Amino acid sequence: xxxxxxxxxxxxxxxxxxxxxxxxxxxxxxxxxxxxxxxxxxxxxxxxxxxxxxxxxxxxxxxxxxxxxxxxxxxxxxxxxxxxxxxxxxxxxxxxxxxxxxxxxxxxxxxxxxxxxxxxxxxxxxxxxxxxxxxxxxxxxxxxxxxxxxxxxxxxxxxxxxxxxxxxxxxxxxxxxxxxxxxxxxxxxxxxxxxxxxxxxxxxxxxxxxxxxxxxxxxxxxxxxxxxxxxxxxxxxxxxxxxxxxxxxxxxxxxxxxxxxxxxxxxxxxxxxxxx
Ligand SMILES: Nc1ncnc2c1ncn2[C@@H]1O[C@H](COP(=O)(O)OP(=O)(O)OP(=O)(O)O)[C@@H](O)[C@H]1O
Ligand SMILES: [Mg+2]
Numbered sequence: 001x002x003x004x005x006x007x008x009x010x011x012x013x014x015x016x017x018x019x020x021x022x023x024x025x026x027x028x029x030x031x032x033x034x035x036x037x038x039x040x041x042x043x044x045x046x047x048x049x050x051x052x053x054x055x056x057x058x059x060x061x062x063x064x065x066x067x068x069x070x071x072x073x074x075x076x077x078x079x080x081x082x083x084x085x086x087x088x089x090x091x092x093x094x095x096x097x098x099x100x101x102x103x104x105x106x107x108x109x110x111x112x113x114x115x116x117x118x119x120x121x122x123x124x125x126x127x128x129x130x131x132x133x134x135x136x137x138x139x140x141x142x143x144x145x146x147x148x149x150x151x152x153x154x155x156x157x158x159x160x161x162x163x164x165x166x167x168x169x170x171x172x173x174x175x176x177x178x179x180x181x182x183x184x185x186x187x188x189x190x191x192x193x194x195x196x197x198x199x200x201x202x203x204x205x206x207x208x209x210x211x212x213x214x215x216x217x218x219x220x221x222x223x224x225x226x227x228x229x230x231x232x233x234x235x236x237x238x239x240x241x242x243x244x245x246x247x248x249x250x251x252x253x254x255x256x257x258x259x260x261x262x263x264x265x266x267x268x269x270x271x272x273x274x275x276x
Contacts (some may be wrong), residue, residue, distance in 0.1 A: 009036040013058070013204040015175055018067035020053050026126075027053040028064070029230035035174070037204040039195050042217045044210065045227035046250060051210045053226070055152055055178050058208070060084040071174060090172030092180055100152030100258050104143060107151055108134035108161055111169035137165045140199060157188040164196065170202075174198065177209035181216065189213055193220045218242065226250070 011034040022030040028050045035041045043051050044048050056062040060081035069076040076084050085091075098107050112130040113119050131219050138144045141161040145156065149264050151162060160180065167175060177196070181189040193211070200207050217224060217238070224241045226234040228250045232242055241247055 009038075011035060011070075012037045012039075012072055013208070014068065014070040015058065016070070018054065018057055018069065019064055020050075020057055020062060020063045026230045028057065028227075031067075031227070031230070033225050033232065034208045034234060035208060037173070037206050038201050039222050040200065040207045040209065042114075042209055042211060042219060042224045043227065044214075044217055044224060048229075049227040050230040051227060051228060052178055053230075055091075055176050055208070056212070057217040058084075059089055059176055074181050075222035082252070088171065088173035089175070090167040090170050090175065091178075092163055092167040098151045098166065100214055101150060103148050104138060104151055104154070104162055105131060105134045105147040108137055108165045108169055111166040113139075115170045132140045134169070136163075137168055140168070141165045141195060155270075157184055157192065159196070160184070160188075164192075168199065169238075172205055175205055175207045176208060179210050179212065181211060181213065186213070186215070190219065196220075230245075236273045 010018075013035040015034070015147070016032045018028050019026070019032045029114055031050070031054060033041070045051055045235060053062065057067075058062040058076065060076065060079055060083070064077060067077070071084075071087055071089060074087060076087070079087075099110075102110070109121070109127065111129045112133050116130075118129070135144055135147055138147055141156060141164050143161050143165065144217070146158065151159065154162065175196075181192055184192065189211075193209075196207060196209075199205075210223075219239055223235070223237055224246050225240060226244075233244050233250065234247050236244070236245045
């Protein structure tokens with residue numbers, strides 16, 4: 001594994017004073033952070049903290065009420081999602097992104113052709129266009145042996161790997177991963193996030209991800225930012241976040257019963273704290 005990306009490197013993503021409200025709910029409330037190339041930055045917080053809203057403001061699905069989102073200096077605010085995708089912001093693990101009846105290789109070939117603006121040239125199942133490139137990507141995610149299987153026949157964890165290959169086919173500079181391991185068993189979660197970390201380090205891609213398993217977050221994130229009720233309450237390396245009093249308060253709570261995610265996070269944080 002290569003070294004942790006330098007904190008002094010030029011930021012790939014700069015989010016400044018981001019705000020988004022729904023009626024009276026301040027879903028994202030004055031959030032600022034930066035991310036450098038090759039970095040795996042975890043965005044954590046209880047259910048409803050504003051994580052997905054933050055993602056949606058970055059990739060153009062929502063327009064923020066206020067603030068800046070700069071990708072290598074280019075302001076993304078106000079641009080449609082398709083344009084933001086073309087500028088190099090990928091989003092992974094939307095299940096609809098794979099075609100169950102097509103083979104694993106064909107799914108990745110389509111993504112490569114789409115990225116190259118050649119989708120109109122696709123002329124059927126026998127196409128060899130971009131096949132070598134597709135196989136190379138499948139090799140990178142450990143799925144070359146499955147290249148000619150229909151996607152619909154794959155195990156859930158393998159579909160996630162295909163989605164990762166599809167995301168990489170678009171040549172992203174920044175990958176947004178909103179709960180990429182949802183529904184996966186603990187061992188699969190570790191394998192997938194470990195794989196992502198290796199690949200993005202090699203390629204210098206920045207990753208912003210959310211993850212409810214604190215075990216996975218503490219194991220793989222280079223840095224962590226913590227949201228609670230839309231506010232950024234902590235930011236730092238995993239060891240610092242683990243010891244942060246405010247973060248413990250949010251996860252363990254002093255007043256109420258934690259929600260489902262809070263309970264999951266609390267149990268994991270308790271285990272993590274026990275190991276500290
Ligand atoms: N489209 C919407 N309309 C109205 N309220 C919304 C909308 N999207 C999100 N919210 C509200 O904004 C707040 C933040 O929601 P968000 O989905 O960003 O949280 P989250 O951190 O992603 O939660 P989870 O861990 O459950 O995915 C919540 O109070 C939510 O109810
Ligand atoms: Mg969410």
